[in-house]
Amino acid sequence: MIEVKNINKTFGDKQVLHDINVRFEKGQTNLVIGQSGSGKTVLLKSIVGLLDVDEGDIIYDDFIFNRLPFKEKKKLRQDIGMLFQGSALFDSSTVEQNVMFPLDMFTSMSYEEKLDRVNECLKRVDIENANHKLPAELSGGMQKRVAIARAISLNPKYLFCDEPNSGLDPKTAIMIDNLIKDITEEYNTTTIINTHDMNSVVEIGDKVVFIYKGHKWWEGDNEEIFHTDNKELEEFIFATNLTREFKRLHNLT
Amino acid sequence: MGINSMGIVALTSIFIGAVITLQTAYNTENPLYPAYLIGLTARDTLLLEFSSTMVALILAGKIGSNIASEIGTMRVTEQIDALEIMGINSASYLIFPKIAAAVIFAPFLTIMSMFIGLLGGWMAGTATGVISSDQYIYGIQYAFVPYYVTYALLKIAIFAFLITTISSYHGYHVKGGSLEVGKSSTRAVVHSSVFILIFNFVLTQLMLS
Numbered sequence: 374m375i376e377v378k379n380i381n382k383t384f385g386d387k388q389v390l391h392d393i394n395v396r397f398e399k400g401q402t403n404l405v406i407g408q409s410g411s412g413k414t415v416l417l418k419s420i421v422g423l424l425d426v427d428e429g430d431i432i433y434d435d436f437i438f439n440r441l442p443f444k445e446k447k448k449l450r451q452d453i454g455m456l457f458q459g460s461a462l463f464d465s466s467t468v469e470q471n472v473m474f475p476l477d478m479f480t481s482m483s484y485e486e487k488l489d490r491v492n493e494c495l496k497r498v499d500i501e502n503a504n505h506k507l508p509a510e511l512s513g514g515m516q517k518r519v520a521i522a523r524a525i526s527l528n529p530k531y532l533f534c535d536e537p538n539s540g541l542d543p544k545t546a547i548m549i550d551n552l553i554k555d556i557t558e559e560y561n562t563t564t565i566i567n568t569h570d571m572n573s574v575v576e577i578g579d580k581v582v583f584i585y586k587g588h589k590w591w592e593g594d595n596e597e598i599f600h601t602d603n604k605e606l607e608e609f610i611f612a613t614n615l616t617r618e619f620k621r622l623h624n625l626t
Numbered sequence: 627m628g629i630n631s632m633g634i635v636a637l638t639s640i641f642i643g644a645v646i647t648l649q650t651a652y653n654t655e656n657p658l659y660p661a662y663l664i665g666l667t668a669r670d671t672l673l674l675e676f677s678s679t680m681v682a683l684i685l686a687g688k689i690g691s692n693i694a695s696e697i698g699t700m701r702v703t704e705q706i707d708a709l710e711i712m713g714i715n716s717a718s719y720l721i722f723p724k725i726a727a728a729v730i731f732a733p734f735l736t737i738m739s740m741f742i743g744l745l746g747g748w749m750a751g752t753a754t755g756v757i758s759s760d761q762y763i764y765g766i767q768y769a770f771v772p773y774y775v776t777y778a779l780l781k782i783a784i785f786a787f788l789i790t791t792i793s794s795y796h797g798y799h800v801k802g803g804s805l806e807v808g809k810s811s812t813r814a815v816v817h818s819s820v821f822i823l824i825f826n827f828v829l830t831q832l833m834l835s
Contacts, residue, residue: 421711422711423707423710423711447713448713449713450711450712451712451713453711453712455711457704457707457708458704459703459704461703461704461705461707461708463700463705464699464700464705474712475712478712478714479712479713533711
């Protein structure tokens with residue numbers, strides 16, 4: 374479980390997050406949605422500790438993450454896996470080296486044991502016979518899958534995904550979404566996904582939090598979201614012709 | 627890092643050694659000056675200035691831009707964030723090995739540059755007939771001050787430290803995209819070069835006064 378309590382974040386004189394309170398449950402895919410510039414990436418980066426919050430607490434199960442001393446925070450980070458928007462694979466390392474990297478850093482496993490784990494993770498994300506390829510030799514979807522394999526190599530308790538299907542075709546995007554959902558259930562992780570893709574909301578949104586101008590504007594699940602009377606949320610989800618047609622066909626209010 | 631710079635350092639050193647020899651010869655065409663002075667001048671120029679300062683400026687252009695763009699690219703593609711998320715001190719992990727490698731390896735480049743520069747001077751001097759082989763070799767051995775080598779090696783070690791830290795700083799603090807990475811790479815080279823020149827002055831005053 375991850376709980377965010379009364380978070381405020383300011384850059385200079387611009388307040389980006391306003392008193393955010395939200396709880397993300399274990400074993401669920403929690404989606405944070407919102408327009409570009411709404412503050413969802415700042416929220417995610419604050420939760421994972423890449424940005425320091427001005428006020429408020431970020432609670433990971435039994436720990437107040439933002440108040441932990443450096444060493445304990447570092448230890449807790451080993452339970453975190455993150456999938457970045459651009460995959461963030463190490464350019465000069467092969468697929469195998471990328472997935473093995475966390476194991477090299479934080480385990481005392483033998484090379485054979487690490488290799489077994491790497492192959493297991495790669496198999497889990499349906500990547501085979503690509504161990505010695507460089508990230509540049511892979512497609513966008515494959516890069517995302519390798520990044521997921523790296524994120525799960527240490528059996529994380531918490532999984533974060535920043536716009537996991539941006540830049541992917543719809544079919545690959547759904548495949549990545551489903552993979553994240555399956556991994557969340559299989560590893561029983563607390564998963565938080567930043568997205569503005571409504572397909573993801575429909576497919577895997579166990580819980581959906583809508584961020585609007587730095588405020589938590591709405592929360593619910595992927596059923597409730599289509600029946601919302603929240604004006605800003607409605608404008609967001611029915612912004613395209615496709616979703617408007619969906620709304621008309623299903624006679625949604 | 628340093629190994630890939632061996633070619634450019636060798637190429638520059640051989641021609642600079644050759645040019646110093648020829649310029650000294652053409653500017654000292656006086657029967658009162660002994661010919662071995664040409665070898666002595668080439669040696670001292672290489673030891674005191676070229677093989678440390680000029681090599682450092684070459685390295686600033688080559689490895690400085692390389693480090694800034696490599697780390698800058700890692701920053702804008704979130705690879706550094708990925709390291710931080712894993713609980714790894716990204717600055718220490720990425721920058722320290724570069725500093726250590728440069729500080730350890732750059733003195734070897736300087737020694738190589740000294741020998742190749744002297745060889746270039748000998749080749750140019752004997753091939754053009756401005757000095758005989760014996761006189762040149764006598765000149766490069768004459769009144770040799772071993773401290774000059776220490777001075778040159780210490781200087782290049784400090785310059786290597788400056789190049790790697792300044793370039794890493796510029797790369798590490800890039801914000802934006804590929805355009806900013808290019809700009810940071812340019813800034814790294816310019817700032818490294820300026821600091822090399824300033825420190826060259828300070829170190830010369832401190833070590834040779």
